[in-house]
Amino acid sequence: xxxxxxxxxxxxxxxxxxxxxxxxxxxxxxxxxxxxxxxxxxxxxxxxxxxxxxxxxxxxxxxxxxxxxxxxxxxxxxxxxxxxxxxxxxxxxxxxxxxxxxxxxxxxxxxxx
Amino acid sequence: xxxxxxxxxxxxxxxxxxxxxxxxxxxxxxxxxxxxxxxxxxxxxxxxxxxxxxxxxxxxxxxxxxxxxxxxxxxxxxxxxxxxxxxxxxxxxxxxxxxxxxxxxxxxxxxxxxx
Numbered sequence: 001x002x003x004x005x006x007x008x009x010x011x012x013x014x015x016x017x018x019x020x021x022x023x024x025x026x027x028x029x030x031x032x033x034x035x036x037x038x039x040x041x042x043x044x045x046x047x048x049x050x051x052x053x054x055x056x057x058x059x060x061x062x063x064x065x066x067x068x069x070x071x072x073x074x075x076x077x078x079x080x081x082x083x084x085x086x087x088x089x090x091x092x093x094x095x096x097x098x099x100x101x102x103x104x105x106x107x108x109x110x111x112x113x
Numbered sequence: 114x115x116x117x118x119x120x121x122x123x124x125x126x127x128x129x130x131x132x133x134x135x136x137x138x139x140x141x142x143x144x145x146x147x148x149x150x151x152x153x154x155x156x157x158x159x160x161x162x163x164x165x166x167x168x169x170x171x172x173x174x175x176x177x178x179x180x181x182x183x184x185x186x187x188x189x190x191x192x193x194x195x196x197x198x199x200x201x202x203x204x205x206x207x208x209x210x211x212x213x214x215x216x217x218x219x220x221x222x223x224x225x226x227x228x
Contacts, residue, residue, distance in 0.1 A: 036219075043115065043203050043219030044156070088156060095169060101146075101217065105155035 003027050006089055006104025015113050019076040023089035023104045026070065030091040030102075033065050035074045038086045038106065047087075048074065079111045116140065117206050117220035125226045131192040134223045138185055138206030144168070145187040146207070146217060147179055151200040162187055163210045194227045201225075 006023045013019055021035075032051055036044035048063040050056045050072075056063045064073040072091075076083055089104040116139035126132055138145050147159040149172075158171035162181035173179075176194075181187040191198060201224050205217040 041221075043117070043205075043221050045115065045219065046216055049216070099215070100169060100171065101158060103156040103158075 001026050003030075003102050004089065004091055004104045007107055008105050010108040010110060012110045012112060013079055015079060015081060015111055017079050017111070019074075019079050019083070019109060019111075021074040021076075021087050021089075021107050021109070023072050023091075024070055025072075025091055027091075027093060028067075028070065029093040031094075032092040033063070033072050034090040034092070034101075035061075035063055036088040036090055036103075038088060040085075044088055076109075079109075081111050081113050084110045115218040115220060117204060117218050119202075119204050119220040119223050121223060122221070123224045123226075125228065126194060127228055128194055128196060130194050130227075131190065132194065132225065134189040134191070134202050134204075134225075136187045136189070136204030136206075136220060138187070138204075139218055142206035142208050142218070143185065144207040144210055144215070144217075145181055145185070146205040147173075147187070147189050148203040148205065148219075149200045150203060150222070156203070159189070168210065191225070196227050199225055199227045 004025045035048045038044040053067045060077045062075040086106040086108045088106040118137045120135045143164045146161045150156045159173040161169040179189045201222045203222045205219045207215040207217045
């Protein structure tokens with residue numbers, strides 16, 4: 001079983017829709033949870049960063065963590081064509097005294113005008 | 114623009130060859146991380162250097178090696194290349210040693226094609 005599972009999609013929605021992206025994980029050692037956005041032919045960029053269970057909001061983006069279910073989500077409200085990208089969840093845990101970042105495979109999102 | 118630079122952008126080479134990928138971290142960042150991204154495996158952590166010293170290893174093959182120089186730039190060396198090494202290679206940097214609150218900033222990547 002992979003440490004982090006993410007549905008690769010692709011996901012196609014109309015402009016203005018609410019988008020829900022999800023990841024599950026198996027290792028309870030993960031303490032920090034992140035969402036990265038990756039545009040085509042670019043490097044990933046950090047969108048959201050959360051530590052505890054609960055919700056964190058930043059503009060149109062809400063990150064949700066449920067540690068009891070080992071489940072994290074990213075919601076995008078009023079989605080825009082510029083949100084079209086691949087979204088990667090990432091989780092951080094300690095390995096041998098250093099922090100290790102484990103990524104999901106990414107979900108490709110297309111927002112149609 | 115994240116401030117992390119990687120060269121070259123594209124590299125095409127043949128099986129059995131050796132290549133070197135270069136990364137310059139953001140100004141002031143002490144940590145450099147290397148990742149490999151392929152369609153089937155996703156983004157895989159390879160290795161982490163902090164201020165010139167190896168800090169952590171991930172799924173890095175023995176044919177691959179890396180180092181971080183005193184000016185903090187880093188190089189990833191890939192040798193005896195195989196078709197399966199074709200992938201995007203990303204470098205990321207962070208201010209400190211990869212602690213829990215450190216954010217990693219990714220470069221634009223080097224696309225390696227092995228023919």
